[in-house]
Amino acid sequence: MNYDQARWTDDDERYEPLLSEKHTAEADLDDSPLPDELTRDSLELPDLSEPELARHYTRLSEMNYGVDSGPYPLGSCTMKYNPKFTEDVAAIEAGAVHPDRSPESVQGNLELLYDLQDYLGRIGGMDAVTLQPPAGAAGEFTGVLVAKAYHEHNGDERSEIIIPESAHGTNFASAALAGFDVVELPGGEDGRVDLEALEAALSDETALLMLTNPNTLGLFERDIEEIAGMVHDAGGLLYYDGANLNALLGRARPGDMGFDIMHYNVHKTFATPHGGGGPGAGPVGVVSELAPFLPKPQVEKDDGEYGLFDPAYSIGKVHGSLGNWLVLVKAYAYIARLGDPGLSDASAKAVLNANYLASQIEYEVPYGPFHHEFVASAGEQDAADVAKRMLDYGVHPPTTKWPEIVGEALMTEPTEIENRKTLDQLAEAFNAVANEDDDALAAAPERTTARRIDQTAAARDLRLSWQALDEE
Amino acid sequence: MSGHHTPRGSPFAPHTAADTEAMLDAVGVETEAELFDIPESVRFDGEFGIEPRSERVIREEVAGTLEKNDDLVELLGRGHYSHYVPSLVDHLSLRSEFLTSYTQYQPEVTQGFLQALFEYQSLLVELTGLGVANCSMYDAATALGEAATLADRLRQTSGTRVLVPEQLADGRREVLENYVGGTALTVEAYPMDDGNVDVEALGNSLDESAVMVYAENPTVRGCVEESLEAIGDLAHDNDALFCLGSDPVSLALLQEPASVGADVVVGAADVLGLPTSYGMGMGLFATREEYVRQVPGRLVGASTDDTGRRTYTLTLQTREQHIRRERATSNICTNQAWVALRAAIHAASLGPDGLADLAKESVTDAKELADRVTEVVGVKAPVHDRHHVREFVAHTDQPAPAVAADLEDEGYAVHVLGEHHIQLNASALSDHETDDFLAALAEVAR
Numbered sequence: 001m002n003y004d005q006a007r008w009t010d011d012d013e014r015y016e017p018l019l020s021e022k023h024t025a026e027a028d029l030d031d032s033p034l035p036d037e038l039t040r041d042s043l044e045l046p047d048l049s050e051p052e053l054a055r056h057y058t059r060l061s062e063m064n065y066g067v068d069s070g071p072y073p074l075g076s077c078t079m080k081y082n083p084k085f086t087e088d089v090a091a092i093e094a095g096a097v098h099p100d101r102s103p104e105s106v107q108g109n110l111e112l113l114y115d116l117q118d119y120l121g122r123i124g125g126m127d128a129v130t131l132q133p134p135a136g137a138a139g140e141f142t143g144v145l146v147a148k149a150y151h152e153h154n155g156d157e158r159s160e161i162i163i164p165e166s167a168h169g170t171n172f173a174s175a176a177l178a179g180f181d182v183v184e185l186p187g188g189e190d191g192r193v194d195l196e197a198l199e200a201a202l203s204d205e206t207a208l209l210m211l212t213n214p215n216t217l218g219l220f221e222r223d224i225e226e227i228a229g230m231v232h233d234a235g236g237l238l239y240y241d242g243a244n245l246n247a248l249l250g251r252a253r254p255g256d257m258g259f260d261i262m263h264y265n266v267h268k269t270f271a272t273p274h275g276g277g278g279p280g281a282g283p284v285g286v287v288s289e290l291a292p293f294l295p296k297p298q299v300e301k302d303d304g305e306y307g308l309f310d311p312a313y314s315i316g317k318v319h320g321s322l323g324n325w326l327v328l329v330k331a332y333a334y335i336a337r338l339g340d341p342g343l344s345d346a347s348a349k350a351v352l353n354a355n356y357l358a359s360q361i362e363y364e365v366p367y368g369p370f371h372h373e374f375v376a377s378a379g380e381q382d383a384a385d386v387a388k389r390m391l392d393y394g395v396h397p398p399t400t401k402w403p404e405i406v407g408e409a410l411m412t413e414p415t416e417i418e419n420r421k422t423l424d425q426l427a428e429a430f431n432a433v434a435n436e437d438d439d440a441l442a443a444a445p446e447r448t449t450a451r452r453i454d455q456t457a458a459a460r461d462l463r464l465s466w467q468a469l470d471e472e
Numbered sequence: 473m474s475g476h477h478t479p480r481g482s483p484f485a486p487h488t489a490a491d492t493e494a495m496l497d498a499v500g501v502e503t504e505a506e507l508f509d510i511p512e513s514v515r516f517d518g519e520f521g522i523e524p525r526s527e528r529v530i531r532e533e534v535a536g537t538l539e540k541n542d543d544l545v546e547l548l549g550r551g552h553y554s555h556y557v558p559s560l561v562d563h564l565s566l567r568s569e570f571l572t573s574y575t576q577y578q579p580e581v582t583q584g585f586l587q588a589l590f591e592y593q594s595l596l597v598e599l600t601g602l603g604v605a606n607c608s609m610y611d612a613a614t615a616l617g618e619a620a621t622l623a624d625r626l627r628q629t630s631g632t633r634v635l636v637p638e639q640l641a642d643g644r645r646e647v648l649e650n651y652v653g654g655t656a657l658t659v660e661a662y663p664m665d666d667g668n669v670d671v672e673a674l675g676n677s678l679d680e681s682a683v684m685v686y687a688e689n690p691t692v693r694g695c696v697e698e699s700l701e702a703i704g705d706l707a708h709d710n711d712a713l714f715c716l717g718s719d720p721v722s723l724a725l726l727q728e729p730a731s732v733g734a735d736v737v738v739g740a741a742d743v744l745g746l747p748t749s750y751g752m753g754m755g756l757f758a759t760r761e762e763y764v765r766q767v768p769g770r771l772v773g774a775s776t777d778d779t780g781r782r783t784y785t786l787t788l789q790t791r792e793q794h795i796r797r798e799r800a801t802s803n804i805c806t807n808q809a810w811v812a813l814r815a816a817i818h819a820a821s822l823g824p825d826g827l828a829d830l831a832k833e834s835v836t837d838a839k840e841l842a843d844r845v846t847e848v849v850g851v852k853a854p855v856h857d858r859h860h861v862r863e864f865v866a867h868t869d870q871p872a873p874a875v876a877a878d879l880e881d882e883g884y885a886v887h888v889l890g891e892h893h894i895q896l897n898a899s900a901l902s903d904h905e906t907d908d909f910l911a912a913l914a915e916v917a918r
Contacts, residue, residue, distance in 0.1 A: 005581060014782040015583060019591050019820055027824035032725060033835040034859055038696055040728040045598060045824040046591075050560060053820055057564040057588070064584030066572030077574055081484050085527045087566065089534050097541060098548040099751025100642070101885055108540035109750055122520040134610040134752075135806040137793070145650060173793035173803035177621070179654025182798045220509040248510075250518035257514045267806065271484070275810025276585040277575040277607070277770065279752065282806075316646040320551070320613030321751020333534060338482055339524025345481030348504040352487075355507055356495040369509050391581050399577075402794075419486040420495060448580040451778035455579070458775035458787040462764060464604055465594040469774060469782075 001425045003070070003394030005448045006062035015449060016059045019046035020466040063449040064276075065396055071418060071426055073357075075373045075399040075411025076168065076216055078246050078268035083337065086272070086330040094329050099321035103307045110306035113299045113322070116332045117283075123335075123343070124242075124262050125255025126285030130294045132323040136243060139263025139282025140174035140210070142295060145315045146261060146286060147208045147237045148178060149293040153313055156235065158207035164193060166217060166403035168243055171210045180207060187405055191217045191367040193227055202234040212241035213257070214248070214371035216403050216411070218354060228258025237261060237290075242282075245269045246415065247351055247372035250344025260287050266331035273330075281327040297322075347372075349416035353423060357414050360427035362434045366406060373413035375406045376430075383408040385441035386433050392447045393429035544885045545905055549863040549897030550692055551612055551641045551740050552748045555721065555830065557814075558821045561745055565814045575770075575809070579785040580777070586784035589809065590772045592816040599723040600737045601730025602758040606769035608741070608808040609755030612717065613644045615738035616686065617651025618757060618768040618802055622736065623684035623713045624655045625766050625801070631683040631712065632656045635674070639664045641692045657683065667695035667856030667865070671702050678710045688717035689726055693895065694838060694863035695856050696726065704733025719743045720756065720819065722861050725831035735760055745814030754811035765791060768802030770809075834862045834899055841898035842866070844910055850917035855893060863897040865889060868917055878916035884909055 008016040025047035032039050048056070066072075072079035097109055117129040133139040144161065151158050161175040164185045175182050183201050188194030192215065202209075209231045213221045221227065231238045240254040240262035246269045248254075254262045266272055267280035274280070286294065295318050297308035338346060350372045358365045363376040376398075378386045387397035387410075399411040410430075414423060433441070445451065463469055487495075492504075501507060508515075525533065546554070565571070569584065576582040576589075589607045596605035609615040620634045634652065636645060638661040649659050662677055663670040669687055678685070685707040689697040697703075700716070707714035716734040718726070721743050729737045741756035742749070759767060765788065773787035793800040819827060838860040842853040845866055853866035868875045869892070876888045887895035901909060 009781070012781070016587065018587070018594075020594065025824050027724065027828040029725065029828055031832070033832055033839070034696065034725065038698065038727060038859065039725055040723075040731070043598065043724055043824055043828065045595070045827065046820050047823045047825075048820060050821065053560060053817070054564065057817060058567070060584035060588055061564070061567040061569040062584065063582075063587075064569040064573055065578075065581040066569045068568035068572045072574065074574055074577075079574055082572055083484065083527070085531060087571075089531055093535065093538050095747040095749045096554065097750045098546045098552055098554075098748045098885065100548050100550065100552070100887060101541075101544070101546070102880065105542040105544055105880060105885065106750075107542075108538040111540060112534065112537050119520070119522060122522070125516075134614070134808075135804070137803045137805045138610065138614075141650075141803055145653070148653075169792075169794040169797045169800070170803055170805050172797035173800045176798035176800075177651070177654050177803050222509065222511055225511070225513060250516060250520070251508050252510045252514050252516050256516060265806075273571045273810070274574045274806075275571055276573045276582075276589075276813065277809030278806040279610075279754075279808045279811060280806040316650055317613070317643045318647060318650055319751075320611045320641065320643045320647060320753065323752070324610075325750035325752045327752070329534070333530050335522060336525050336530045336533070337527065339522045340518055340520055341480055342482040342524050343520070343522070344518040345485055348507075349482065349485040349487055349492075351507045352492065352495055352499070352504055355499045359498050359500075369507065371507075371509070387578065388580065391578065396581065397578060416482060416485040420491040423495075445580050449583045450580045450781070450783040453579045453777045453783045453785050454775050455785050455787070458773040458785050459790075462761075462787065463774040464764070464771055464787075465590070465597040467594060467597050468603070 001394045001429065003392060003447050007449045008059045008063065018466050019048065019056065022052065023047050070394050071422055072396040073398055073412045073414045073426065074396060075413045076243055078413060078415060080271050080415040081417040082271045082273040083334065086333045089333045090326045090329040094326060107306050110299050112329065112332055114301050114306055116328055117299060119335050120264055120283055121285060124264065124285045125253030126262060127288040128291035128294060129283055129285045130298060131283045131328055132295045132319050133282040133284055134319050134324045135278060135280045136263055136265040136282040137170040137174055138318055139284045140170055141177055142284045142318045143239050143261040143263055144174055144178040144208065146290055146293045149313060149315050150290055151207055158205050160205040161207055162201045162209045164211065166215060166405055167210060167212065168241060171241060191219050192221050193223065195223060195226065198227065198230060202230060206234050206236035208237050208239050210239040210241060212244045214244050217367050217375050218370040218373040219367055220371055224257045243268065244372060247347055249347035251347055255287065260290060267327060270331040270334045272327050279324045279327050281324040346416045353414040353416060353418055357412065357423050357427060361430040363410065363430060373411060375403065376410040376412060377406050378408035378410055381408060381441060383410055386410060388452060389433045389436060389441050389444035390429050391445040395426055395429045544880065544883055546885045546900050547896045548885050548887055550887060552751060553743050553862065554747045554900060555743060557745060557747060557818060560821050561814050561817045564817055565810065570813060571810065576786055579783065583783060586772050588813050588816055590784050592812045593772060595816055595819050596756055596758050599720055600758040601728040602737060603761035604764050604767060605758040606767055606771055608812040609757050609769060609804065610808060611753030611755045612738060612740040613647035615755030615757045616644060617648045619715045619736045619738050620648060620652050620657060620684055621655065622766055622768065624657055626763060627683040631681045632658055633682045634659045634684045635662050635682055636686045637662060637664055637669065637688065639692050667691060667693050667858050668697055669699055669703055671699045674703065675706050678706055680710055682710055682712040684713045684715055686715045686717065690722055690861040693856060693865050694860045695858040696861060700727055700732035708733060721830050722834065724827040741815050742811055744818040746811055754808040754815065766801055769804050769807060835859065837898040838862055838864055841896065841906065848910060848914045848917055851913065862899045863895055865893050865895050868892050868894055870917055875916055879912060882912040884912060
């Protein structure tokens with residue numbers, strides 16, 4: 001499989017020019033209704049006709065790779081197909097509501113949110129859910145704040161959060177943002193939590209253990225009940241990072257495993273388009289004991305009427321309004337589309353695809369058995385180079401160089417959407433690259449819009465706007 | 473049977489029965505269930521009680537649910553506005569190469585989105601006059617929280633107080649308090665005077681214990697802040713950062729933040745590109761170049777590729793959580809990139825004059841509505857003797873909650889700000905709606 005991405009070149013110096021290079025103009029700031037001392041002196045912005053803009057952004061889109069373009073097995077990111085109808089469901093009518101409306105006048109919005117809370121609670125095995133966090137990391141931060149408030153409410157101030165070394169970087173950052181010290185938990189020899197290391201890490205200062213299951217190596221933490229017991233015995237709480245929930249839908253629930261708090265990445269598990277980096281949404285579920293600490297307000301239903309209430313010991317707010325509403329609408333529509341059989345089939349096929357692909361590639365794949373993803377090692381090759389070369393085969397490469405437990409990691413998650421033929425093509429791409437020499441890898445990519453980009457230069461000589469380019 | 477179009481499994485899993493069989497064989501198991509390495513005690517049977525529905529049924533169902541919302545003309549504002557979004561924005565931003573892509577970790581194959589984000593950053597650099605803008609925060613409230621933690625990193629040796637106006641959009645202070653909860657910072661309110669900052673009171677409460685002074689232009693009550701330079705001077709005299717809240721539309725007309733000494737600009741950038749969307753937003757964050765290594769969130773920079781052509785890539789990623797973990801400048805990972813794309817397309821489609829005209833109309837619309845509202849018996853507007861952008865506060869002789877409730881019965885949503893104040897956003901009204909609204913107001917305010 002080969003691939004040629006669009007490449008709109010204007011001249012030898014650049015690909016598609018910037019808007020500012022096409023045409024700019026000074027804004028007419030005359031006839032200002034405000035006195036001069038309150039207004040700006042000048043404003044220069046791009047000034048293009050609609051057809052020129054249509055062509056500019058169409059060209060840019062052609063120079064961009066999405067899930068609809070081809071395979072996107074980016075480990076831990078769960079890049080699956082997004083049904084088109086969810087965009088329509090979340091279009092005009094859903095968008096035209098102000099967040100400060102009275103609850104009585106937005107019964108429809110509140111009903112949909114209430115139903116989504118209910119769905120997520122059932123899927124995660126959680127007693128209460130807040131939809132406010134606007135992304136997965138915001139969900140982590142919310143969960144950490146809930147744990148902190150819970151401990152403080154019990155007169156039990158704790159300063160530490162334990163996180164496995166292979167965890168998502170956001171876990172560490174969210175814990176630090178909330179003021180906790182991070183205790184890093186080394187992995188065991190089988191790639192899972194080492195119970196002895198956990199015992200050593202636990203103390204009276206342990207507020208929380210943050211864990212994803214299956215973990216970032218795609219391995220299920222089989223000792224999860226024992227882990228939960230140990231954390232709870234130490235007086236701590238157990239947090240589930242929902243980034244890998246796609247592997248568990250309908251097969252196991254974090255609440256049943258002993259987790260007290262979890263976040264859902266609805267943009268991963270429930271197929272909301274990633275939009276080039278967001279928006280996502282990161283609802284948080286908790287067991288009933290922690291419900292009084294959730295952000296305010298919460299949606300409630302009483303006698304057929306929907307309303308908003310503030311939980312008794314709420315941590316306050318983590319978003320200016322109720323979070324990323326349009327993303328939540330899409331998540332609701334997706335869950336409704338799949339229902340029980342679809343959700344558990346999605347996870348069955350995601351796990352089948354990961355295991356099948358792992359069995360077809362020549363790179364070493366340590367550990368196992370796998371759930372939704374696996375981490376291969378590029379061995380002697382540089383994983384970043386492998387990734388660049390894979391682009392030439394029309395494949396978005398895996399996540400590279402992480403987790404660091406596996407040398408030159410290629411973290412691969414095909415999701416349930418790829419058919420057998422595509423998986424075979426993916427494996428062919430892996431295997432072709434595995435047998436190429438360093439020169440071929442260093443020259444890649446050749447068939448994408450841009451050739452290899454100098455990222456060091458970008459960081460050394462910062463040019464972060466077209467104004468900075470003009471200064472040259 | 474493939475099962476693609478039946479409710480037996482996921483409609484988005486393409487496996488034929490034969491493929492599934494062959495793949496299970498290749499892996500060496502007989503059933504999918506065997507692949508799940510889950511202890512018996514925590515296995516789940518897959519029954520959530522969620523009935524699968526067809527696309528058509530769900531569209532009807534959600535439309536039916538949302539129809540239960542009352543059909544109100546919204547005169548609500550306070551940070552959320554519904555400017556008309558040109559059709560071009562939907563058509564281009566919904567192109568699936570944009571919509572279905574991930575963060576641009578492989579720049580060679582994502583030049584399109586990177587360039588669009590670079591253009592978004594540049595737009596904000598032009599509007600704010602500050603050298604660096606990131607590629608988005610969740611909303612204005614979280615952007616303010618990030619500004620405070622930036623101030624904490626820059627001013628670690630002295631000071632713990634963050635000063636914010638006593639008049640602030642709902643929730644903004646609470647979000648800020650959560651963001652600074654892990655630092656030694658405390659949040660305090662300073663007084664306002666007739667809708668603007670009480671500069672004298674602010675000066676009296678300032679000393680070197682302050683790390684950041686936050687002000688807004690326009691303020692939450694729609695007033696144009698008239699003392700920005702003095703506020704900036706006060707902040708700098710006390711070695712505090714001056715953080716200014718604003719939005720891209722009013723920035724097309726109002727004083728350039730850099731010219732009044734702003735060190736950081738935050739605010740709601742979703743005012744371009746998104747309707748009110750029940751509060752879904754996009755936060756802007758811009759600051760001085762000298763602070764670039766402390767900036768939260770993603771940055772796109774220009775570089776070159778092996779052919780020497782100009783290209784774009786995410787840069788300074790060593791600040792970010794996926795590399796620096798607990799020492800990152802922020803925990804933000806997934807941001808609002810697609811909304812930033814929409815904002816850039818919206819701004820480009822307005823062009824310089826269109827954006828400036830929108831800002832000018834925001835001022836004249838507010839003035840015209842206030843002039844007409846104040847002719848209604850029982851109402852005086854605007855309460856603050858200031859210039860306004862989009863919205864203003866009106867005094868009602870009747871209790872404001874009752875006036876608002878009666879207006880809601882008549883089909884209008886307004887803010888209540890206390891016993892005798894309501895707040896009205898003029899930019900939401902068309903001409904005929906204005907006449908009808910004034911008639912309704914006359915009915916309920918007497």
